[in-house]
Amino acid sequence: MTSQDRWIHTPPRPSANFDAHAIAEIRRAAATGIYDIRGAGPKRKLPHFDDLLFLGASISRYPLEGYREKCATDVTIGTRFAKKPITLKIPITIAGMSFGSLSAQGKEALGRGASAVGTSTTTGDGGMTPEERRYSAILVYQVLPSRYGMNPDDLRSADAIEVVVGQGAKPGGGGMLLGQKISERVAEMRVLPKGIDQRSACRHPDWTGPDDLEIKINELREITDWEKPVYVKVGASRPYYDTALAVKAGADAVVMDGMQGGTAATQDVFIEHVGIPTLGAIRPAVQALQDLGMHRQVQLIVSGGIRCGADVAKCLALGADAVSIGTAALIALGDNDPQWEAEYRALGTTAGAYDDWHEGRDPAGITTQEPQLAARLDPVIAGRKLANFLSVMTLETQTIARACGKTHVHNLEPEDLVALNVEAAAMARVPLAGTDWIPGQGNL
């Protein structure tokens, strides 16, 4: 290039619109004729808890002494109707993930880790395995549209029941467990042929709408003699109305799963473009509970992209009673661990980016049914890691709560928060930092 050419041709400028990912996707679609299916949650940047900050105590607020003054973390779920509500030592639960999408070792590790710190795990779309019941001191049994593995004995042996209407990664969508993961045991539990792609329905087979849901919940209560807390889980899309309708239908607890929630296998277009961010779902859900006089009577469990104690504290400050984690729990077990980098490379990816959980070739032995891969995960060690992670999250939550002067993490409140940008301020309904301006609240 001569010095004159430099002024004729501008330097190469990649398009912000047609960025490398968009171009790669167009090429991939053109080559294959099929959309991308993958696991995990959205990968693009979304308004999230990082956009909020705690104010901390100052002259007008009185902090608590770290390591000395009590800051409780317990939460009781099911106080509305259940004869036997469940009490968790920490406000962080393990979200529903199926045996089938996860290995038996993975499920066992989740149970061990959660039980060690006094919290619950949740079954998933595939029924309850004896291992997870054995290793989960508190187990929530999901009632899903597919009803794979559903039976009254497991229903009664559970500590709580969760009617799954939707999930944050795909509100309005069902699921597909690809044939590679349908081992003999998975097939038997689901009463389907081995090796075929198994569709999980997007709608329940025997009820439609909130009035039916109320009757369905009552049936589950009748079968279990009104002992178990009944949760209703929804994918965040219309959180105010869904929460209100779940309360109307008789839920003891509402699980609000934001779009950052992970999935075992769903279309990328669904993960990235359907539902609303977790940050934007909490206040409308809390508002619905408050409008009905049910806040703290019907517990709100928030999930979707929660990674650390700060995220937990922010959820609780916005009005949640507890949170649920899925992807973060898998990472704690060893998912995407750099020790398997060579194998991730062989799969065309890298540690930290591996998301083809549906293919069953997980080097970490978690999202697989291959016996040799699954055997790599030691449930005792992995369970210990999860327990450590949950403990750290709890300590972080307490640290923030004490700094805000709270003797219980539930005493955190929106007043403790500010937002870093207008979007987060509007969604969380807290002021933009350094101002008293809450967008949409009419106090310009």
Place this chain on the structure above:
Amino acid sequence: MPTVDLATMPLRELNAALHRLKPDTNETYWRLLNPRGQHSVGVGIDVPIAVEIEGHVGYYCAGMNKQANVIVHGNAGQGVAENMISGQVHVKGDASQAAGATGCGGLLVIDGNASARCGISMKGIDIVVKGSVGHLSAFMAQAGNLVVLGDAGEALGDSIYEAHLFVRGKVKSLGADCIEKPLKEHHKAELRKLLDSAGVNGVELGEFRRYGSARRLYHFHIDNLGSY
């Protein structure tokens, strides 16, 4: 022989009493009066008893039944015998939508008609409907048998897996991946057994047509896009 008047006894007490029964109970015959369309009558029973219900019931009667023989002398609302594991449920009248939904075992007999989605996601239950069934019956049916002596509505057996469907009357249309299959001798034997269990006599087996999965949609493939 306990007789329970549901006009006076709360449903919750009835179901709790049924759940307290031991396998060797002497209270093996229960008669329920005045159900008046209540939902969840006799759900979650797990003992080999007989329960006769004198009247119409609402949603989910005999839901998740195990072992019990439940007879409804009337019509049944949505989801009768849903997710039944074993035993028998016999509706003398008509049944609403999703009869026998997701049932894993046992026998459901409906003397009248069954509405839409009869046998949806069935997982091993046998269902005999002496009348007709509504649209999308046996949707995603995984295992078990659905026998219909009357007609079947639109999209019978849509996305069916391995369940067997036998229809004596007309089928308005078949759903995705559901096809007619030959009615061989061993199918006739299976059908005869089901009809005998349901107390159906004087029916020619040759009048039935058998339907099942073409198994074309068992693995997602772009060439099948038009079927999804």
